[in-house]
Amino acid sequence: MSLAEKYPQEVERILAKYPPEHKRSAVMPLLYLAQREEGYITKAAMQDVAQLLEMTETEVAAIIGFYTLYHDKKEGKYRMQVCTDLPCALRGADQFLEELCENLGIQVGETTADGLITLEEVKCLAACDKAPMFQLQSGEGIEYYENMTVDKTMELIEALRKAGKEVE
Amino acid sequence: MSKTVTLTIDGKQVTVPEGTLIVDAAKKIGVDIPVFCYHPKMQPVGMCRMCLVEVGRPVVDRATGQVVKNEDGTPQIRFAPNLMTACTTPVSEGMVVLTESEKAHDGHRAIIEFLLTSHPLDCPICDKGGECPLQELTMRHGPPQGRFPYEDKIHFEKHFPLGELIYLDRERCILCGRCIRYQAEIVGEPVIGFYQRGRATEIVTYSDPGFDSYFSGNTTDICPVGALTTADFRFGARAWELKAEASICAQCPVGCNIVFNTRREAKSGGRVVIKRVMPRQNEEVNELWICDKGRFVHHYTHSAERLSRPLMRKGETLQPVSWEDALRTAAEKFEAAGKEVLVLASGRLSNEDLFNLKALADGLGGRAVLYGDMGGGDLTTLVGVGQGTNLATLGAGDAILVIASDLQEEAPIWWLRVKQAAERGATLIVANPRATKLDTYASFVIRYANGDEVQTVLNLAKKTDKIGQAFAEAENAVVFFGSEGLGLEGSQRLAVACAHLLRETGHVGKPNNGLIGVWQRANDQGAWELGFEPVADLQAAFEQAGAVYIVGADPFGDGRLTLDGVKERPFLVVQEILPTPTTEVADLVLPAQAYAEREGTYVSGERRVQRFYAALPPYGEARPDFAITAAIGKRLGLDLEDGSAEKVFERLAVTQPAFENLTYARLAEVREQWPIVGRGDLYYGGTAYENRRGLGVQLVPAAQREEPVTLPEVQGEAGPRPEEDEWLGVPVTRLLDRGTTVLLSTLLHRRIGEPFVVVHPMAAERLSLAEGQKARLTVNGASAEVTVRVDETVSAGVVLVPRSMGLPLYEPMKVSLKAL
Ligand code: SF4
Ligand code: SF4
Ligand code: FES
Ligand code: FES
Numbered sequence: 007m008s009l010a011e012k013y014p015q016e017v018e019r020i021l022a023k024y025p026p027e028h029k030r031s032a033v034m035p036l037l038y039l040a041q042r043e044e045g046y047i048t049k050a051a052m053q054d055v056a057q058l059l060e061m062t063e064t065e066v067a068a069i070i071g072f073y074t075l076y077h078d079k080k081e082g083k084y085r086m087q088v089c090t091d092l093p094c095a096l097r098g099a100d101q102f103l104e105e106l107c108e109n110l111g112i113q114v115g116e117t118t119a120d121g122l123i124t125l126e127e128v129k130c131l132a133a134c135d136k137a138p139m140f141q142l143q144s145g146e147g148i149e150y151y152e153n154m155t156v157d158k159t160m161e162l163i164e165a166l167r168k169a170g171k172e173v174e
Numbered sequence: 175m176s177k178t179v180t181l182t183i184d185g186k187q188v189t190v191p192e193g194t195l196i197v198d199a200a201k202k203i204g205v206d207i208p209v210f211c212y213h214p215k216m217q218p219v220g221m222c223r224m225c226l227v228e229v230g231r232p233v234v235d236r237a238t239g240q241v242v243k244n245e246d247g248t249p250q251i252r253f254a255p256n257l258m259t260a261c262t263t264p265v266s267e268g269m270v271v272l273t274e275s276e277k278a279h280d281g282h283r284a285i286i287e288f289l290l291t292s293h294p295l296d297c298p299i300c301d302k303g304g305e306c307p308l309q310e311l312t313m314r315h316g317p318p319q320g321r322f323p324y325e326d327k328i329h330f331e332k333h334f335p336l337g338e339l340i341y342l343d344r345e346r347c348i349l350c351g352r353c354i355r356y357q358a359e360i361v362g363e364p365v366i367g368f369y370q371r372g373r374a375t376e377i378v379t380y381s382d383p384g385f386d387s388y389f390s391g392n393t394t395d396i397c398p399v400g401a402l403t404t405a406d407f408r409f410g411a412r413a414w415e416l417k418a419e420a421s422i423c424a425q426c427p428v429g430c431n432i433v434f435n436t437r438r439e440a441k442s443g444g445r446v447v448i449k450r451v452m453p454r455q456n457e458e459v460n461e462l463w464i465c466d467k468g469r470f471v472h473h474y475t476h477s478a479e480r481l482s483r484p485l486m487r488k489g490e491t492l493q494p495v496s497w498e499d500a501l502r503t504a505a506e507k508f509e510a511a512g513k514e515v516l517v518l519a520s521g522r523l524s525n526e527d528l529f530n531l532k533a534l535a536d537g538l539g540g541r542a543v544l545y546g547d548m549g550g551g552d553l554t555t556l557v558g559v560g561q562g563t564n565l566a567t568l569g570a571g572d573a574i575l576v577i578a579s580d581l582q583e584e585a586p587i588w589w590l591r592v593k594q595a596a597e598r599g600a601t602l603i604v605a606n607p608r609a610t611k612l613d614t615y616a617s618f619v620i621r622y623a624n625g626d627e628v629q630t631v632l633n634l635a636k637k638t639d640k641i642g643q644a645f646a647e648a649e650n651a652v653v654f655f656g657s658e659g660l661g662l663e664g665s666q667r668l669a670v671a672c673a674h675l676l677r678e679t680g681h682v683g684k685p686n687n688g689l690i691g692v693w694q695r696a697n698d699q700g701a702w703e704l705g706f707e708p709v710a711d712l713q714a715a716f717e718q719a720g721a722v723y724i725v726g727a728d729p730f731g732d733g734r735l736t737l738d739g740v741k742e743r744p745f746l747v748v749q750e751i752l753p754t755p756t757t758e759v760a761d762l763v764l765p766a767q768a769y770a771e772r773e774g775t776y777v778s779g780e781r782r783v784q785r786f787y788a789a790l791p792p793y794g795e796a797r798p799d800f801a802i803t804a805a806i807g808k809r810l811g812l813d814l815e816d817g818s819a820e821k822v823f824e825r826l827a828v829t830q831p832a833f834e835n836l837t838y839a840r841l842a843e844v845r846e847q848w849p850i851v852g853r854g855d856l857y858y859g860g861t862a863y864e865n866r867r868g869l870g871v872q873l874v875p876a877a878q879r880e881e882p883v884t885l886p887e888v889q890g891e892a893g894p895r896p897e898e899d900e901w902l903g904v905p906v907t908r909l910l911d912r913g914t915t916v917l918l919s920t921l922l923h924r925r926i927g928e929p930f931v932v933v934h935p936m937a938a939e940r941l942s943l944a945e946g947q948k949a950r951l952t953v954n955g956a957s958a959e960v961t962v963r964v965d966e967t968v969s970a971g972v973v974l975v976p977r978s979m980g981l982p983l984y985e986p987m988k989v990s991l992k993a994l
Contacts, residue, residue, distance in 0.1 A: 052380075063380035064367045071369030071378070 009040055009054040017058070030059045033069055037076055042145045045085075046077040074128075075143070082117040082124030084166060085143040086159075090127050093134035102138035103127065105156045110163075122167055181269035196260035196271055197225055198849075206855045207273050208282060208311045210289075210398045211350040212261035214849035214859060215462065216359050219262075222289075222350050224311065226257035226281035228272040241268065257281045282315035291322045292373065293399075294332075294345045302400030304413035307857030308348065328373055336366065336377070337384030338924050339405050339466060340394065344376050347401035353377065353393035360463075362593060362614070363387040377401075383924060388586045388909055391469040395453065395462070396860035406470050406921055407450040411437050417446075419789035420454055420867035422776050423468040424522065424769055427693040428587045429778030429870075430460035430468055433863045434770055434789035446790055448472045448770065454863040456870070457847045458564045459782065462862040465586035466925075467909050467916070474768070474918040475790065479752055481765035482794025492763060497795065501802075503762055504723075505809035507745040508538060511720030515540030516744070518716075519706065520727040521698030524774030525783070526822040527799035528697070528704045530814050531725060534803055537812040543715060544706035545727035545734075546694055547905075547984045548657040550669025551702025554691045555832065556883050557673045558699075558781045558875040559652060562685030565591040565780075570599030572686065573648035575634070575675075577605040578627055578668060579656025579692040581612050584907045585779065588654065588692070601644045605630050607659055607904075608974070609967035617644070623969055624659045624904065624986070625895035628888065631671035635678055651681040656692035659904045659972075661985030662708050664893040673885050683877035690779050694907070694977075700777035703832055703873070721745040724756055725799060726766070728914065731755035733956060733982025749802060751793075752914055765796040772798040773819040775841065777873065783833070784870035785841045832873045842868035894986045896971030901937075903953055903975045903989030911978035929981055930961040931991065932974035938964050941991055948994045951975065956982045959994065 010017045016039055024031045033055060040051035047070055056063045070076040077085075088106070090099045103114065103125075110118055110125065117124040133139045136152035140159075151162065177192040183200045190199045195218060197207045210222040230251040233242040242250045251270050257278060260271070272278055290312065297303040330344030351368070354377070358364040365381040379385045394402045416435040423430040431454040438446045451472050453464040484500035485492035495503075508515050517535040519528055521544065535542035544551075565588070568574065574592055582589040589612060596602035596615040604612045605620035613619050618641045622630045634642040645651055653672045657665040672689055673682075681687040693699060709715050716722060716735055722744045729735040731754050737743060748760035757763045771790045777783050797805075804816030815822045820838045827833045844865050851859030877883050896902035910916060910926045917926070931951055933943070943949055943962045951960045951973070958981050968974055973991055975983045983989070 062364050064365050064378065067378060067380045068367030068369060071367075072371055 009036070009051055010058060013039055021058070030061050033059055033061065033066060037066075037070060041076060044080065045083060045145055046080050083122050083144060083170065085124045085126055086140050087126045087128040087131070087143060088140040089129065089131045089133070089137065091130040091134075093130070094137035094139065097134075097137035099138045102154065102156060106159060109156060109160055120167070122170065123163060179265045179267050179269075181265050181267070181271065183271040184273055190265060192265075194265050196227065196229070196263050196265055196269075199265050200260065200271070200273065201850055201858060205273055206858065207260045208315060209261055209857055210307065210311075210348060211352060212858075213352055213356075213396055216352070216355050219351060219355070220259045222285070222348065223259060224282065224285050225260040226285065227260045227278050228275050229254050229258045229263060230270040230272075231266060232268040279315065282311075283317050286312055286316040287320055287322075289348050290316065290320055291326070292328045292345070293348065294327070296346075299409075300343075300346065300400035301403045301408050301410075302397075302413075305856050305861055306400060307398035307855075310855070311857060330376065335384065335405070336379045336402075337381075337386065337390070338921060339470070340385050340390050341403050341405055341408055342377055343401050343403070346399045347377060348399055349375055350398055352396045352398065353402055356393055356396060357387060357389075360594075361387055361389045361590065363389070366393075388465045388467070388582065389463065389590070391466050392453070392463045395862055398857055398860075404450070404469070411435075411439070411449045416449060417789075418452075418863065419787050420863075420865075421770060421786040421789055422696070422784045423451075423464060424696040424776070425467050425471055426585045427691070427696060427699060427779030428460065428585045429696065429776055429780075429782060429784055430464045430587055431456040431784070431865060432464055432468060434472070436789055442476060445476065447476045448790065452861060452863055454867075455847055455851055455865045457566060458869065459778065459780075459784075460587045461566070461591075462851060462859060463587060463590065465909070467586070470921055471916050471919050472770070473920070474752060474915040475770050475793075477752060477918045479918075480768075480793050480796070481750060481753060481757070481763060482796060483765060484795070485757075485760075485763040487761045492757075492760070497797075500762060500764060501805050501809060504747050504764070504806045507721045507747070507762075508534075508723070508806065509810055511538075511540070511745070513539040514718070514720030514744075516715055516719035516722045517542045517725070518545050518712075518722060518727060518729065519543075519701065519725040520545040521693060521695030521701045522726040523697060523701075523799055524769065524776060524786075524819070525697065525700045525704060525826060526774050526819045527725070527803065528701050528706060529822055529826045530800045530803040530807065531723075532704055532706065533814055534723075534807045534810075534812060537807065537810065537814075541715070541719075542706055543712070544698070544701045544708045545724075545729065546698060546708050547662050547665075548660075548691065548694060548698070549662045549666030549708065550655065550689075550691055551693075551699060551707070553669045553673045553885070554689050554699060554781070554875075555703055556876045556885070557676055557682040557689050558873070559688035559690055560683055560685045560878045561872040561874045563652070563688070563780055563872060564686070565595055565652070568595040568598070568600045568650060568652065568686055571648065572650040572652075573601040573603065573645045574652050574654070575603045575605065575645060575672075576612060576654045577631065577656070577672065578658045578660055578665070579654055580606065580610040580658060580906060581654065581656075581692065582610065583909045584656060584692050586909060588779070592654070601648060603634075603641055603645065607969055607972070608965060621967070623895065624902065624972055625891050625893050627660060627664065627668045627893055628671045628891060631668065631675050632888065635671075635675045645675070646679040648679075648681070650684075650686035651676065651679065652686065652688060652690060654690045654692050656907075657694075658906055659986055660893040662710055664986075667889050667891075670886050671888050674888055677877075677883070677885065682883070683875070683880070688875060688877070693779055696778075697776040699779055699781060700775075700783075703777055703781075704826070704830065716740075716744065717742075719744045721747065723747045723749070724760075725749040725803075728754040728756045730759055731914070732978070732984065734984060749799060751796070752918075754914055764802050765794065766799045766802065767792050767796045771796070774798075774800075775819075775823060778870075781873040781875065782870040783836060783841055783873060785838060785868050787867060832875075836871055841870055844869055896969065900971065901973050901989050901991055902971055902986055903951070903973050903983050904986050905977045905983050906974050908976045908979070911976060912980050913978045928961055929958060929979040930963050930976065932963045932965050932968055933972070933991070934968045934970050935964045935966055937968075937970055937973075938962060941993065943991070943993050950992050950994055951981060952990045952992075953981065953983050953987060962991075
């Protein structure tokens with residue numbers, strides 16, 4: 007199913023925001039929409055966006071490639087993005103991340119075997135005074151978790167895992 | 175006149191128009207500021223910082239507004255604290271620029287050092303080595319040693335195909351963006367782009383096939399490093415081993431100026447071969463660009479199949495004979511046929527060849543016929559574009575009509591230049607029965623039904639709608655007419671209608687006004703100038719002849735001639751460079767030299783006479799066409815010139831009024847062109863060659879010579895219309911077809927693809943066919959397997975059939991299409 011078939015109203019609403027001669031400006035919101043379900047932008051979705059906006063696929067791809075919040079590969083259902091920029095590092099973010107890796111048995115950039123969590127290291131997320139912190143990105147949106155410990159984080163992951171199972 | 179500005183660069187004064195960038199002003203006086211991302215044909219972006227210079231401006235007293243003077247009376251100059259990028263900074267009055275100061279050198283050194291932190295520096299195995307801007311600027315400005323750890327170099331993929339034609343070496347790329355901007359800004363086909371960011375940035379393509387653009391090869395000329403190379407040339411030779419000879423592309427009527435880079439090599443059995451084709455600057459023709467057909471279709475010149483000796487029919491087979499025997503036989507047969515000699519020549523031949531062929535036919539009282547399916551050349555000689563025409567100067571206030579032609583497929587560089595004229599504000603009217611790529615840039619798109627070609631032009635001439643008015647009121651107007659959907663007669667009628675439109679609106683007889691034929695071959699215009707014309711019924715002409723002399727054409731391969739049912743076949747002499755179905759049925763085959771092996775001239779569609787030079791030694795015993803014809807003529811007691819192409823041209827110039835006063839020397843004249851390319855530095859304009867061997871001369875059309883011009887009457891309908899319950903097969907031209915010369919470049923096979931036809935989705939449904947399905951196309955009893963494609967802009971009842979794809983369709987005809 008194409009993007010326009012899957013989300014007819016939303017696509018229309020997004021396109022309506024821009025004058026027809028500048029419809030390519032709709033590329034960012036459409037890509038978010040395309041990413042919602044799978045957590046990444048499939049090749050087919052990319053083609054859909056290109057067609058809707060009369061852009062080449064390469065132009066759409068270039069945007070996906072440039073922005074770090076668009077993803078082009080299937081990875082974890084949740085992306086756990088831990089800030090390790092200087093202020094956070096001063097509050098122990100480095101160590102937090104290291105221990106988290108040990109607990110999850112993966113390296114930064116990797117995904118847990120069950121496909122639930124992809125661990126990433128990012129720059130300042132503007133919550134420097136509440137480190138260790140991370141944001142959790144998924145199809146449902148982005149949530150901040152502040153003043154975290156490894157234990158609290160593992161609990162959170164367990165809860166997510168359960169929630170996912172229940173839905174299934 | 176725009177305002178000018180005077181400034182000093184490295185102590186030299188220069189006056190340039192306001193708004194000029196420092197880098198261009200410097201180039202004008204021979205100061206080469208190092209650049210990577212800047213290219214004079216594109217908008218500056220200031221991405222690479224290589225062009226750093228010191229910029230000072232006169233100090234102005236705020237109170238008085240006067241320039242403050244030093245004690246010695248010179249203006250006081252204040253230099254900016256930071257270095258500035260010469261490629262983004264416009265000049266200003268009294269500016270002082272230092273490009274060689276200590277500070278500027280520090281800047282250059284630093285940028286090179288940064289660029290090299292992750293560059294592999296594998297110059298010894300890099301195709302760009304020897305003509306590489308990065309190599310050159312590193313030698314000139316780089317630090318003797320880098321301070322970054324060697325281990326920190328990032329490694330990327332080195333042989334990444336962006337398609338079958340262009341390879342990317344990701345490590346070598348310095349991310350200047352020239353290639354991406356070329357495709358987006360100049361070509362308008364953004365099929366390559368940057369992916370990721372920072373040090374991870376790489377060039378990607380998502381088109382299918384990869385890097386899907388007819389202009390892709392040009393990016394390898396402007397890439398300032400060895401990141402982009404052609405599949406054709408990579409690892410083929412070192413730049414400094416190559417010889418360069420000027421030529422003209424013979425693949426379409428644009429007549430792009432090119433250079434053949436050649437080398438003698440063991441790999442080719444010790445022969446001198448063409449290693450690559452490069453653009454040669456001619457700002458009035460092709461600027462710095464050529465299309466991929468022109469760049470890659472050169473392999474036929476050294477095909478192992480080339481005809482190297484004369485062959486004569488002995489029963490079923492063709493046997494080698496001496497030139498003497500061959501020429502004598504030809505002469506005897508022609509003499510015997512006398513007035514019944516038919517010379518059939520194509521626009522693949524040079525003017526010199528055609529001139530001698532015409533003289534031979536005339537001398538015998540025979541007939542000289544142009545091979546082809548497009549008429550109207552008599553009209554382009556009358557009201558063709560005036561001398562001084564330059565598409566690059568068309569813009570706001572001017573109009574261009576393109577009718578019955580898919581310009582990108584038929585003449586890519588014209589497509590590019592017409593597109594750019596439209597972007598400069600020219601009114602572009604695109605009239606065609608189906609959508610073409612030019613539509614995007616059109617001010618008006620006219621989608622007429624097949625058969626309405628002439629009517630469409632007559633409607634414009636009425637000036638009753640805004641399209642007609644825009645054309646009539648334009649300051650300058652050019653019409654490109656083609657033959658899509660039309661046969662010989664139809665295109666002739668269309669040309670007449672266009673000529674009337676131009677004349678009635680006052681658009682003839684002056685520069686940037688007139689008619690241009692989008693011909694099928696490079697020198698069709700030249701053939702018309704010299705008195706050749708096509709015939710409607712070629713088969714009849716063939717059968718009536720006593721002897722036939724076919725030169726540079728393959729009518730048997732194209733399905734234009736057949737021996738089936740021919741009772742008395744004429745003696746057939748075929749002069750060719752390669753074996754074809756036509757040489758197979760010949761009685762006598764005469765091996766001709768490829769045009770790259772000899773000198774000559776072509777007349778482009780814009781009626782520019784241009785010289786090409788001998789880049790390769792002759793192949794085997796092959797001889798130039800004009801010389802073979804002259805040798806036959808001599809044996810018939812005709813006075814034909816066989817000395818040299820130049821001598822033939824001298825005769826041609828005295829007998830043909832349009833060529834009056836033209837000489838080889840005049841055609842070889844050059845003027846300074848802007849931008850200045852191909853001299854000491856290759857970083858500024860890329861590896862396109864400077865034009866040192868001639869810009870050519872445009873012929874003066876009759877209308878500009880102020881001779882009385884009588885145009886034929888406009889006649890009814892042009893092309894046939896599809897009938898009820900019938901399918902009209904309409905030939906369309908594709909740039910890369912299955913022509914003998916194209917097929918010998920194996921590199922292009924995937925781009926050529928399989929034979930296909932295009933129909934309207936509803937037509938497909940009626941035939942129970944779907945996109946991608948196989949079907950059988952039958953034309954005139956002959957049939958072929960084709961893949962079906964659908965396009966909703968194709969008229970109902972029409973089946974588009976690409977020419978030269980092995981399908982015997984050369985003018986609109988009834989066809990049948992059945993699912994397999
Ligand atoms: S491939 Fe060449 S032209 Fe393109 S960005 Fe890289 S260095 Fe520049
Ligand atoms: S546009 Fe025509 S003349 Fe120019 S390179 Fe291409 S085929 Fe040759
Ligand atoms: S440094 Fe981590 S949120 Fe600002
Ligand atoms: S910044 Fe001026 S040439 Fe690149």
